[in-house]
Amino acid sequence: MITTSSTDQTGRATPKPCPKCGAIAEQHKAGSNRFWVQCSKLGKNGNCSAIAPQGSNKKEAIDNWNKLK
Numbered sequence: 001m002i003t004t005s006s007t008d009q010t011g012r013a014t015p016k017p018c019p020k021c022g023a024i025a026e027q028h029k030a031g032s033n034r035f036w037v038q039c040s041k042l043g044k045n046g047n048c049s050a051i052a053p054q055g056s057n058k059k060e061a062i063d064n065w066n067k068l069k
């Protein structure tokens with residue numbers, strides 16, 4: 001399990017690696033107010049199932065992702 005800080009050097013929230021498989025997390029956006037983070041190995045990309053609930057902004061989406069176990 002890789003552990004990293006949840007903020008980058010500039011203090012912005014950044015998604016942690018996938019809690020299930022350790023792969024890089026991808027940030028996604030739909031429209032102007034739907035944001036979520038999912039594993040880069042989700043589904044057909046590698047059979048991981050990690051996807052966070054949507055948030056209304058990027059920070060919320062990243063918070064949701066970082067709370068996944």
Ligand SMILES: [Zn+2]
Pocket residue numbers: 018019020021022023039040041042048049050
């Ligand atoms: Zn994963």
